Amino acid sequence: MSILQINAGTCSQCGICAAVCPIGLIEFREKGYPEGGASMESRCFRCGHCVAACPSASLIHRDIPAEQCPPIEKELQITAAQGEQFLKSRRSIRVYRDKAVPRDVINHLIEIARYAPTGGNGQEVEWMVFDNQETLRQIEKLGLDWMRWTVEQRRSTVFNMAEMKKAQEKSMKELLRGAPTLVIAHAARNIRIASVDCVIALTYLELAAKSQGLGSCWAGLVDAMTSSFPPMQELLSLPPGQKAHGSVMLGYPNYHYTRIPQRNTPRIIWHGGFRK
Incomplete structure (x- = not known):
């Protein structure tokens, strides 16, 4: 089995999998579907980005089965303030x-x-x-x-x-x-x-x-x-x-805290010109 397979029946050819691959190993060729490049077998470091980002679950990575990658539950997302x-x-x-x-x-x-x-x-x-x-x-x-x-x-x-x-x-x-x-x-x-x-x-x-x-x-x-x-x-x-x-x-802490102590103001050097 090749390291990368695509379900052409559900793939929308959106290109997200190729865009998120950290080292650019996924390519689009003549049929318009993503494929693993020639060096993917040896260079892929199995981060799972392609599997995790595919919106239609159409990408099948041999070493990262989708069924072993639990979906992200939106109701568990915390707010910025939290x-x-x-x-x-x-x-x-x-x-x-x-x-x-x-x-x-x-x-x-x-x-x-x-x-x-x-x-x-x-x-x-x-x-x-x-x-x-x-x-x-x-x-x-x-x-x-x-x-x-x-x-x-x-x-x-x-x-x-x-x-x-x-x-x-x-x-x-x-x-x-x-x-x-x-x-x-x-x-x-x-x-x-x-x-x-x-x-x-x-x-x-x-x-x-x-x-x-x-x-x-x-x-x-x-x-x-x-x-x-x-x-x-x-x-x-x-x-x-x-x-x-x-x-x-x-x-287990013996005491609990009710306030957030202040910390030093960050020292930041901005590069990129003047912006408000």
Whole structure:
């Protein structure tokens, strides 16, 4: 079966499929119907744009069956005002309830996050989830060891590590803030834009978490420790050739917010001449 087939009985020859193909692999030839170019088999990166955009469901992609692409439900579309408030009201949560996050909920968040864009539709982001409380306490203990090691070695970091160390010695909660779950995104070291892919996927995950009543916070200290501290790397035990590119804590927030704090005015340089 060829990679692309067209139902000529329903195709309106509108050309949308060709217009949305990111690398221009769909062509119109003598019969006036779209066809896959000669290089489509090797160059198509299976993004699904052509299948998703066809208004008459006339395009059949061998590797992207239409029946596996659920229709977009118009009644679920949010308004601009709803989207704006949802994004502006997202907060970094650092105080969590003493309540575990069910694994099926975490799995659902990761299922949503897999729809995050990736370079060339590579979809190479992989996940590691820590929800065992003993392991999380071990990570906090390693965090204190790492802080002491960093101070002793006088290693340069963006953190005031001496103060961090004092706080960790007192609370043993500086890294994870008592969150019941830690999610790490990783990918193969040889993927050039793996760090970008992982960060975007984690952003999707934390926004999805908000929609499910969960709170989240980027675990920057965990990232710094993972990149520089061998004992933490040993605990992670990532598969060979993999590198962690970001981590997020998850849990049920102990407090809820009722206002949206202001942020700095954007600094924008416009190119394109004067326009009102």
